[in-house]
Amino acid sequence: MIEPKIVGxxxxxxxxxxxxxxxxxxxxxxxxxxxGFPITLSLLKHLNDEGIIKVFK
Incomplete structure:
Protein backbone atom coordinates (compact mmCIF):
# COMPACT_ATOMS: atom_id res chain seq x y z
CA MET A 1 0.00 0.00 0.00
CA ILE A 2 2.87 2.41 0.70
CA GLU A 3 5.02 1.19 -2.20
CA PRO A 4 3.38 3.34 -4.95
CA LYS A 5 3.90 6.45 -2.81
CA ILE A 6 7.60 5.65 -2.40
CA VAL A 7 8.08 4.71 -6.06
CA GLY A 8 6.08 7.72 -7.25
CA GLY A 36 10.48 -0.88 -16.69
CA PHE A 37 7.11 0.72 -17.35
CA PRO A 38 7.21 3.20 -14.41
CA ILE A 39 10.79 4.14 -15.31
CA THR A 40 9.80 4.70 -18.94
CA LEU A 41 6.85 6.81 -17.81
CA SER A 42 9.15 8.86 -15.59
CA LEU A 43 11.54 9.38 -18.50
CA LEU A 44 8.69 10.58 -20.72
CA LYS A 45 7.57 12.99 -17.99
CA HIS A 46 11.07 14.38 -17.62
CA LEU A 47 11.50 14.86 -21.37
CA ASN A 48 8.11 16.54 -21.55
CA ASP A 49 8.97 18.88 -18.66
CA GLU A 50 12.21 19.87 -20.39
CA GLY A 51 10.34 20.63 -23.62
CA ILE A 52 12.20 18.05 -25.69
CA ILE A 53 9.00 16.19 -26.56
CA LYS A 54 5.34 17.17 -26.30
CA VAL A 55 3.37 14.20 -24.92
CA PHE A 56 1.42 15.71 -22.02
CA LYS A 57 -0.07 19.15 -21.58
Missing part, protein backbone atom coordinates in the same frame (compact mmCIF):
# COMPACT_ATOMS: atom_id res chain seq x y z
CA UNK A 9 8.09 10.05 -5.04
CA UNK A 10 11.41 8.70 -6.26
CA UNK A 11 10.41 8.81 -9.92
CA UNK A 12 8.62 12.15 -9.75
CA UNK A 13 5.18 10.89 -10.75
CA UNK A 14 1.88 10.76 -8.85
CA UNK A 15 1.44 7.62 -6.68
CA UNK A 16 -1.76 6.59 -8.50
CA UNK A 17 0.03 6.85 -11.85
CA UNK A 18 2.92 4.82 -10.40
CA UNK A 19 0.51 2.11 -9.19
CA UNK A 20 -1.30 1.97 -12.54
CA UNK A 21 1.94 1.83 -14.49
CA UNK A 22 3.26 -0.97 -12.27
CA UNK A 23 0.03 -2.95 -12.74
CA UNK A 24 -0.11 -2.40 -16.51
CA UNK A 25 3.58 -3.17 -16.92
CA UNK A 26 3.30 -6.38 -14.89
CA UNK A 27 0.17 -7.45 -16.75
CA UNK A 28 1.58 -7.04 -20.24
CA UNK A 29 5.34 -7.48 -19.79
CA UNK A 30 5.73 -9.49 -16.59
CA UNK A 31 8.47 -8.78 -14.07
CA UNK A 32 10.41 -6.65 -16.56
CA UNK A 33 7.37 -4.44 -17.11
CA UNK A 34 6.81 -4.09 -13.37
CA UNK A 35 10.02 -2.10 -13.11
Missing amino acids: GQLGIHPIVALMSMFIGATYFGILGLF
